[in-house]
Structures are given as structure tokens and as C-alpha cells.
Amino acid sequence: MNRLGGLRGVRVSGLLARIGAAALLMAAANGFAATGAQASGELNLYSSRHYDTDERLYSEFEEKTGITINRIEGNADELIQRIKSEGANSPADVLLTVDAGRIWRAQQMDIFQPVHTDFLEARIPSYLRHPDGLWYGFSQRARIIFYDKARISPTQIQTYDALADPALKGMVCTRSSSNIYMLSLMAAQIEHKGEEGAKTWAAGVYANRAREPQGGDTDQLRGIASGECAVAVANTYYFARTLRSEVKGLDETQVAKIGWVFPNQSTTGAHVNISGAGVIKTAPNKENAIKFLEYLASDSAQAYFSAGNDEYPAVPGVELSESVAKLGLFRQDTMNLAKLGENQPLAQKVYDEVGYK
Ligand SMILES: [Fe+2]
Incomplete structure (x- = not known):
């Protein structure tokens, strides 16, 4: 050898x-x-x-x-x-x-x-x-907002901030806060809003949860298909995959129920990784x-x-x-991605402080 x-x-x-x-x-x-x-x-x-x-x-x-x-x-x-x-x-x-x-x-x-x-x-x-x-x-890849077309109008969810809008109470599904994608999303929020602003946002999103944060990104999409979630956060490629191949719990009819929004198109651009x-x-x-x-x-x-x-x-x-x-082209958040790493420890702290599971 x-x-x-x-x-x-x-x-x-x-x-x-x-x-x-x-x-x-x-x-x-x-x-x-x-x-x-x-x-x-x-x-x-x-x-x-x-x-x-x-x-x-x-x-x-x-x-x-x-x-x-x-x-x-x-x-x-x-x-x-x-x-x-x-x-x-x-x-x-x-x-x-x-x-x-x-x-x-x-x-x-x-x-x-x-x-x-x-x-x-x-x-x-x-x-x-x-x-x-x-x-x-x-x-x-962008981390964007998906929604149930029967329950939500895309005008309601044009920004990440909208995820914290009390109008979405009981509707929002995400992964758990310890997941790297969620940490990177939070790291970007911290960069844009500062720690306090990010904390308020996290508390608002968590208060809107349809269920305790759980599962992977595909599970968030399945949550929309099953009716448990009206709004969910996931990376673009998980949804794109359902458009070209069979994904369990997401057949053609179920995928057709799901809409998507690239958030913050008139402000920071959508969070990318x-x-x-x-x-x-x-x-x-x-x-x-x-x-x-x-x-x-x-x-x-x-x-x-x-x-x-x-x-x-x-x-x-x-x-x-x-x-x-x-899915189409969109405006990306062009903050240097090194910031996502630099803010990572603070991102976990912010989630923890608001009790985001
Ligand atoms: Fe992934």
C-alpha cells in the first residue's frame, strides 16, 4: 500500500x-x-x-x-x-x-x-x-422562502423580515437553529441588522412556528405539501431537485402546491451560500x-x-x-461570505438567547 x-x-x-x-x-x-x-x-x-x-x-x-x-x-x-x-x-x-x-x-x-x-x-x-x-x-445556492399557494400570497413574504410578521403566526417551518444553513442565514441577518435587530427577528420567526424546528430542508417542503406549514425556509437546490426527479412525499401534484419567493429583492438581495x-x-x-x-x-x-x-x-x-x-435568476446578497463564518458563534448565541430550538 x-x-x-x-x-x-x-x-x-x-x-x-x-x-x-x-x-x-x-x-x-x-x-x-x-x-x-x-x-x-x-x-x-x-x-x-x-x-x-x-x-x-x-x-x-x-x-x-x-x-x-x-x-x-x-x-x-x-x-x-x-x-x-x-x-x-x-x-x-x-x-x-x-x-x-x-x-x-x-x-x-x-x-x-x-x-x-x-x-x-x-x-x-x-x-x-x-x-x-x-x-x-x-x-x-440561495436560502429562500417557499409557501403554500392556497394559503399565502407571495406579496406577504417578500422579505426575510416578513417571516417574523405576526400575520404568519402558526405558519412558519424551519430547520433547527444548530443547522449550518440556519447559522449562516442568521450570520447574514446579524451583518445587516446588528445583534439586537437579529435577535428581535429570530424571536419573531420562532414565535410564528407551525411546529418545533425539525428535519432537513426537504422536510420543510414536505411540510408545505402536507399542509402542516404555510411558509418554509429552504435552499433552492432542494426544490429544484423536486422539479426534475421523484422525491418521496413530493410528487408532481404536491410540488405544484408550492410557490417560491427570492426575498429582499429590493433591498439586500437573497441570502446565498x-x-x-x-x-x-x-x-x-x-x-x-x-x-x-x-x-x-x-x-x-x-x-x-x-x-x-x-x-x-x-x-x-x-x-x-x-x-x-x-427557479429563475435573482438578485443575490453580495456581502462577502467570509462574514458568515465570522458571525457564526454570535449566530448560535442569538438563537440560543431567544430559545430558538
Ligand atoms: Fe444541503
Whole structure:
């Protein structure tokens, strides 16, 4: 066994999609346009993603660069812990995971090194990457408001503030406050309203609960379908998924009952989060790791990467997958996502202080 021990080497042959000509040109200017035979070596990727379309991502990267991807998949917090405990001997080159709050936890463990390339900085909007280049977002999801069309008018729920409106008493469903998505949403509220304003908001939303916070995002949507919730908060990709495939408890008729609103379109924009990646501080294959990040920012990779989880691409102008296109474009909150991590401890404190379960 080599020093990678349990690493599963994955070589996947698949469709080689054409990379957009413009992206290729930009990439060539930055050294990414690898020609297979010239580049070589390995890339050790620790990933909490597990989507079929990701296979095409990896195979395309391998074909374009000649670099073999060795992949370890697992729960994000476990991967972060593993990299930390492997220390200086960690084979990890790149950590790929979701939610800026979780990426911040990795950053707190001091496992990333800064990466700056003209290509990455030109392609990824500044609010979707760490100011010092410790990580980059490669797809976006918004946390938005869903509603029962039979009970609610979309005019009632145009803002996150509306979730705290007493008119919605007994109607609102969310996950529990300890969930990373809820912490990131609160972190954004704190940034916009300050701690006191965020606390008032949290108390109002909790007072409007239709049931104690519980379940995952799909369960919030199921709550609308079953009639238990009139209004719910969930990430866009959970709903987009119901538009393209069978999800238990959400058949076509049930999904048709559900409407959606991108909140705060005339103020801050809707709260967004990312799937993102950073290069590990001790990366044995640093150059390959940077090539991989640049590859993820290319047009074709952007399309695969976002479609894999029904997310929005991070790079402006990349075509949306069919399910995401049905949700439509919206105005994003462009606060730097590093704030979501910085405010995370305060976010839990605010929820706790108002007794938000
Ligand atoms: Fe999720």
C-alpha cells in the first residue's frame, strides 16, 4: 500500500465535453490549458460531494491535464478533522465542501493556504471567495422562502423580515437553529441588522412556528405539501431537485402546491451560500491543486458542478441547468461570505438567547 493508504484512486472515463473557447483562452493565459502529455502527477481531493455529474468533472480534468485524481469522500466535518489530525503528513491537496460556515470551520482549523491567480479572481465574483484567497466558491445556492399557494400570497413574504410578521403566526417551518444553513442565514441577518435587530427577528420567526424546528430542508417542503406549514425556509437546490426527479412525499401534484419567493429583492438581495474549495496548507501537489481550482472555474466545469446539485454557477453568464432555470435568476446578497463564518458563534448565541430550538 502506498502512503495514500485508504485513498480510493478514481479514474473515470466519460464524455469529454468541450470547454468554452473563451474560458480556454483565459485559462491558457494562466497556465491551465494543460495538454495531457506535458502535465502529470496526482491530486488528492477530499470531498463531501457525491453527485453523478461530478464523475464527468473529474474525468474531464484528468483528460485535460493528465493528472490523476485520488478521491476521499465523506462527511465534511469528518474530512476537516481528518486533515487536521493527519497534520504535516496529510496527503490532502484540496478540500471540497458546502456552506461558507463549514468552510470557515476548516479555515479556523488553519488547514488552508492562500491562493491567488488572475484567472480565479477574474472568474469568481469577489463576494464568493475569501478575501485572502483561502477558499473559493464554485456554485451558489440561495436560502429562500417557499409557501403554500392556497394559503399565502407571495406579496406577504417578500422579505426575510416578513417571516417574523405576526400575520404568519402558526405558519412558519424551519430547520433547527444548530443547522449550518440556519447559522449562516442568521450570520447574514446579524451583518445587516446588528445583534439586537437579529435577535428581535429570530424571536419573531420562532414565535410564528407551525411546529418545533425539525428535519432537513426537504422536510420543510414536505411540510408545505402536507399542509402542516404555510411558509418554509429552504435552499433552492432542494426544490429544484423536486422539479426534475421523484422525491418521496413530493410528487408532481404536491410540488405544484408550492410557490417560491427570492426575498429582499429590493433591498439586500437573497441570502446565498456556496459549494467551495480551498488548497490545503500542506498540499503535496500544490500546483495540481491550483490547476484543479482553475478548472472548476472554467465554463464546462461550472456547468457540471452546479448542475450536479441543482445549484447556480458561481461564474456569471454560465448556463443554468434546466431545473435551476425554472427557479429563475435573482438578485443575490453580495456581502462577502467570509462574514458568515465570522458571525457564526454570535449566530448560535442569538438563537440560543431567544430559545430558538
Ligand atoms: Fe444541503
